[in-house]
Every structure is written in C-alpha cells, then in structure tokens.
Amino acid sequence: MHIVDGALSNPVVIAGAVAAVGGIALGLRSLTLERIPAAGVLSASFFVASLIHVPIGPSSVHLILNGLAGLLLGCAAFPALFVGLLLQTVFFGFGGLTVLGVNTVNIALPAVLAWMVFGRLIGRGSPVQGAIWGGVGGAFAIAATTGMVAVSLAMSGDEFLPAAKLVFFAHVPVMAIEAVLTGFAILLARKVKPELFVKGLPA
Amino acid sequence: MAHALGQNEKTLTETGALRVSGRIGSVDPRVRILAAISFGIVVVGLSSLMTLSVALGLSMGLLLLSRLPLRPTLKRMAMMDSFIIFMLLLLPFTVPGDPIFTLWGATASWQGLWRGVEIALTANAVILALMTLVGTMEPVTLGHALHKLRMPETLVHLLMFTIRYIEVLREEYLRLRAAMKVRGFRPGTNWHTYRSFGYLVGMMLVRAIERSERILQAMKCRGFSGRIHLLQDFALTVADRRFVALFGGALLLLICLEIAWR
Secondary structure, three states: OOOOOOOOOHHHHHHHHHHHHHHHHHHHHOOOHHHHHHHHHHHHHHHHHOOOEEEEOOEEEEOOOHHHHHHHHHHHHHHHHHHHHHHHHHHHOOOOOOOHHHHHHHHHHHHHHHHHHHOOHHHOOOHHHHHHHHHHHHHHHHHHHHHHHHHHHHHHOHHHHHHHHHHHHHOHHHHHHHHHHHHHHHHHHHHHOHHHHOOOOOO | OHHHOOOOOOOOOOOOOOOOOOOHHHOOHHHHHHHHHHHHHHHHHOOOHHHHHHHHHHHHHHHHHHOOOHHHHHHHHHOOOHHHHHHHHHHHHHOOOOEEEEEOOEEEEHHHHHHHHHHHHHHHHHHHHHHHHOOOOOHHHHHHHHHHOOOOHHHHHHHHHHHHHHHHHHHHHHHHHHHHHHOOOOOOOOHHHHHHHHHHHHHHHHHHHHHHHHHHHHHHHOOOOOOOOOOOOOOOOHHHHHHHHHHHHHHHHHHHHHHHHO
C-alpha cells in the first residue's frame, strides 16, 4: 500500500503531510518515556511482520497488520507506524519521500480508528469473543486503508478512478486474511497474557 | 516486502558496521537529509519528460558516487507495489487522448502513456536519490541527524528503539519459523496455515511486550531518569559547503531546464 512519488496532486500531498504531522504529534503526547521501549519494540515487530508472506492461492500477500498495531498501541500507533514507513522508504526504497505523509495517514489513521471503536471490546468476554472483535477490527483497518488509498488516488485525478476501484475489490481477500490472522493473534495473546488487555500496555 | 531481502541479508546494518558509501559517505548527514528532501520536492514539481530523465541521470550519478552495489540498489529502486505497477499499466487506457491502439474495445492514448512514464521517472529518481543520500547512512546516525534537524525527541527515541530491535525480532521470527518447519509446517492456502501464522504473530507480540518490560527494568536499574542523551555532534566542513553549492546548482539547473523545455 505504498503510493509512489509523482502520482498524487499537490493538494493531496500537502493535506496528507499536515494530517500526518498532526497525528504524530497527538500520538507522541500519549507516549511517556516509560512507554517508549514498549512502543519501539512493537513498532519493530510490526516492521518484521510486514516481511511475512502469507500464501493465497498461487500468489502471496505480505501482512500489514495495522489494525493489530492500533489495537495494541492506541494513539501511539501513529508515530510507531510512521517510523516503520520511514525506515522502509529510506533503506528499502518502498513508497516515496513526498508521499510519506499520505502513506502514513492511510495506514495509521485506520489503526487508531480501529482502536477507538474495537479497542475496548477485545478485552471483554471470553478470549474467543475478544478474538472475533479483533478480527473485525483487523478487517476494518485494512478496508479503511485500501479505501483511503483509493480516495487519495481518485482525488488526484479522474484517470486513477478505474484503477482505484479495481484495487479496492482486489484487496477483499487480503482483508479476510488480515482479519483471520489478527483474530488468532488476539486469541493467543488473550490466552497467554490475559492481563495485557485488562490494563493495556505496560505503563 | 520480503522479496527485497535476500536469504542471508540483514534488515538494517548494525551500529559500527563498516559502511562503504564513497564520496557521499563523507558529507554531513544533515546536509544529505536536506539535499534528499529538496531534491524530492523539486523533482515532484517537474513535468517535462526530458527534465525528469536528467533528474534520474543525476540520481544515477549519486549512486555511482555512493559506491552502493549497483544491481541490488537498482532492483530496489524499480520495485513498487504490484498495485502501483497495475495502475501505471492502466493509465494509457483511462486518460483520454490521441489513440495508439485498441485492445478489446479499450483505446490506449499517448497522453496516458506519457503520464505513466512521467510518474515512473519521478518515483524512481526520487527514491534512488533518497537511498543513495540517506539510505547509505548508519540507521543510528540517521536518528541523530534527524534530532539535530529538530525532529521531536520522543519520535527520535522511538526511531532508535525500532532500529535497535528490528534485527533482534527478525532473528526471533526466523527461529519461530524454523521451529514450525521442523514440526512439518508447510504454508498453503488453508485454515491451518492462517491459524498458525496468526499464532506466530501473536507469539511474537507477546514476547516483544515481555522483552520491552525487561528493557525498561534494565534501564531503570541503570538510573534511567526519563531522558536519553544523544551524543553525536555534527560540524559543517568546507567539503560539505562545496557539496551544498554543487547540489543546489544542479537543482537550479533542473528548474531552468523545466522552464526552457515546457
């Protein structure tokens, strides 16, 4: 989901950068120095998780798991996912420089929204119930990310509209996979470390 | 993203590891970051294909100066998400204009083709300049330089922690995958695979959180008072100023060419 330089119009790029700065500032406010190790290590784990390729039919997809990042990190997911994207861009050549803001917002905003809507639900009831809400949250985040990528392309020019629509529908299987994986990851975390979702991240 | 990484390749180079980065390596990291950003902004503003080709040539020149391995770097530069490639391929058919040929009732236009080429040139020129100017830095130096460029301290610390633990966690991931493999796990398109990958991710996250608790305890044990000092200092040299002048001149040239060739 990395948009490249040169594809988007200037207003979209600038709006994305402004929104990203706002989101990162908001996320940093919730990040006391005591929580930085947890956020940093989780940010690194999501970087590593994006290296996992999951087979789907004859092809494979790589994981994004931004929903899971949001569910675990809350507002801090914004700066954490930005850091991951920055490192991917600079050292791996993924995405682009001027579109870093747009890419950050497209991935991190759905993560934070998933946390706001489903964050409380995953800690409640039995682990399976929590896992199901986690799965819903994971699917929601990917759907929102794909939707936002499509919208940022469509706002830059009508010529991208057909591609944007096709990309959205092509990502439906990815949403299903992310949902299942997020659900099982939450299930395991609920069973192995139940206190994690009761009091949130170690402060 | 894993296809960008060879079997035995590390994700990020370790602190203190020797980096071969030629002439570029001796330029002040802050200057390199600012140069990459200004290059990105100028190139995204260009629209004539000729100027964009010159910009890509400039990036190639930087690549030669930086002495990065040519093949893998160019491969990384050209690699894009499949959906972006798909979008570029679709452009000739979605932009109205003078027809080139007709395929299954859809007409490809020259205007759309040029627009696709324009985006591809811009994207590759910018990302190559970024990889040669900034990507040749040690990741930790990048953190220090960004701190000196007034990036918020909390964000720099978050960046440093992420850089520090990516390789550690990747090794943990590879260990878990090896453990799965010796137990006969073979990924396929089935429920068992997705459940196993889900548990794998869950396990990694639980271990990561427990690791972060131990890190915090270790930091407190050593008298962590809520501030991490960033010690690296940078100073501008004469060579840096020369680089700034040359690079600024090149950017000006690009802008002039754009105006002349539009």
